[in-house]
Amino acid sequence: MQGLLSVAKKRINAWLFLFRGPSMIQEEYDKSNGSPFWIQAPENRYLVVSSWDQIKEIDAAPEDVLSLQAAAKEILQPRYTMQNFNWFDKKGVDGTPLVRTLRTLLTNHLPDILPDARRSMSALFDSILESHSMVNGSYTTPLFPMVIEAIALTNAAAFFGRDLACNKEFMSAAMNFIEQTLITAEVVRVLPSAIAPFIGNLLAKKLGAGKILYDSLIPIAEERLEEKARKSLGQTVPEHHDCVQWVMECSPRSKPWSADRIVHELMALWFGSVHITSTTACFALHHLCIHSEYIEPLRNEIESTGWANFDKSGGKAFPLLDSFMKESARMNPVESVSSRRMALKPFELSDSSRIEPGEWICTAPRGMMADARYYADPQKFQGFRFVDPDLLDKKVSGISGDGVPQETPSKFTDIADWQLWGTGRSACPGRFYATAVMKTLLALFITKYDMQLEDPKAARYFAWRTFIYPFTSTKVVLHPRSAA
Numbered sequence: 001m002q003g004l005l006s007v008a009k010k011r012i013n014a015w016l017f018l019f020r021g022p023s024m025i026q027e028e029y030d031k032s033n034g035s036p037f038w039i040q041a042p043e044n045r046y047l048v049v050s051s052w053d054q055i056k057e058i059d060a061a062p063e064d065v066l067s068l069q070a071a072a073k074e075i076l077q078p079r080y081t082m083q084n085f086n087w088f089d090k091k092g093v094d095g096t097p098l099v100r101t102l103r104t105l106l107t108n109h110l111p112d113i114l115p116d117a118r119r120s121m122s123a124l125f126d127s128i129l130e131s132h133s134m135v136n137g138s139y140t141t142p143l144f145p146m147v148i149e150a151i152a153l154t155n156a157a158a159f160f161g162r163d164l165a166c167n168k169e170f171m172s173a174a175m176n177f178i179e180q181t182l183i184t185a186e187v188v189r190v191l192p193s194a195i196a197p198f199i200g201n202l203l204a205k206k207l208g209a210g211k212i213l214y215d216s217l218i219p220i221a222e223e224r225l226e227e228k229a230r231k232s233l234g235q236t237v238p239e240h241h242d243c244v245q246w247v248m249e250c251s252p253r254s255k256p257w258s259a260d261r262i263v264h265e266l267m268a269l270w271f272g273s274v275h276i277t278s279t280t281a282c283f284a285l286h287h288l289c290i291h292s293e294y295i296e297p298l299r300n301e302i303e304s305t306g307w308a309n310f311d312k313s314g315g316k317a318f319p320l321l322d323s324f325m326k327e328s329a330r331m332n333p334v335e336s337v338s339s340r341r342m343a344l345k346p347f348e349l350s351d352s353s354r355i356e357p358g359e360w361i362c363t364a365p366r367g368m369m370a371d372a373r374y375y376a377d378p379q380k381f382q383g384f385r386f387v388d389p390d391l392l393d394k395k396v397s398g399i400s401g402d403g404v405p406q407e408t409p410s411k412f413t414d415i416a417d418w419q420l421w422g423t424g425r426s427a428c429p430g431r432f433y434a435t436a437v438m439k440t441l442l443a444l445f446i447t448k449y450d451m452q453l454e455d456p457k458a459a460r461y462f463a464w465r466t467f468i469y470p471f472t473s474t475k476v477v478l479h480p481r482s483a484a
Ligand code: HEM
Pocket: 068, 091, 098, 099, 102, 269, 272, 273, 274, 276, 277, 280, 338, 339, 340, 419, 420, 421, 422, 423, 424, 425, 426, 427, 428, 429, 430, 431, 433, 434
């Protein structure tokens, strides 16, 4: 009887994890005193680690033992969500052109990308606000949809080219694809394996956004491959600066990627990049509204540095904003776990904690970021805690830290001091791009508007599994500064 009760309790907790993931992980983190602990999800269980030494052990494990790609495959269920895409479990089997594309080429092109991104986002904000009526010089509008649309527009131009980013039908399908992928993948993950393929295929047929995305991208990828072939014969072909082109050019010479392979990889990238970037930026905007004392020094920094210098730096400028974003993501990280790896073979940490094939190991960024072992006065929001103190004295007079000791100066894109971007050789290759785009978006809000939340006391987010999502209904009151 006792045994039966304990099994039932375990199953209930596994299902509760879907709704209370972040707080359940935090409770275990608080009890663990830095040791690995287990979290049970309905379909699998995760070993969660939080010591930097053990994180290094994860990074050192070969790809055929601990695989990021196999974990991503379980999250995305590409067979159902991405037109029957059969990703390899092990990364790099047919080359890694995407990592070079993002880490090097996309990052190096930021000085060209950012001015266009800024103009497009600014025009988008104007048109969204014009569709509302102005009351007392201000517009009241749901914040998260505005942020997703801006990030989606920017990513579409950078990944697929400006023509598709301007195509309303494509953009609507691309946005729906994200939602439909989330729903389909979740349903397939939690269903018993006997019926999951049937329901998965049914949903894939019913929800058509993935097909529209795929059908729109395939002719472009085919055209690029054809241009590549013509170029190799000495013919003149148009130049393109987007990820379709770069992934094609970086794919292995010995076994070049087909149009189908390029498109599948970009669909996965689209799904993975729009959502996390918009949610992270949205939470930073919430923090800007709540901690409005930071607006003036940030505005001064942006206006005195100037957009031209920001663009030239490839998005590295604005150190105060950089630190503010880092504090926002530390206080309220979108993801409670990071560095997910699925075991393809049994894996044992040096403390003898062991996972079997199919189980996951991951890290606990939310717990670590709120831990007094790693941060001074961790519950206190201190927007400039990561800024070089010399710079802080020079740049900010009124607001310099509310008595919280400075951390060692660090940047938002750093990977050695926090788990936001994952671990070592697998750390997010899009982080320089993501940071520059989020800075552009936040700096536009700061310079264009005075802003506040319509109801600062209302709940702003909810949890699903390890993720927190902003409510799409949370409204912001924007007062255009030119109208002041
Ligand atoms: C705030 C925004 C973002 C956050 C917090 C984030 C975070 C992460 C994390 C935690 C990982 C897993 C790393 C690991 O397991 O060790 C990852 C991987 C990845 N991210 Fe991001 N990411 C963001 C935006 C982006 C953007 C905008 C792009 C594309 C431009 C991108 C492309 C990728 C890719 C391709 C991988 C897989 C890397 C690999 O397989 O080695 N991410 N990201």
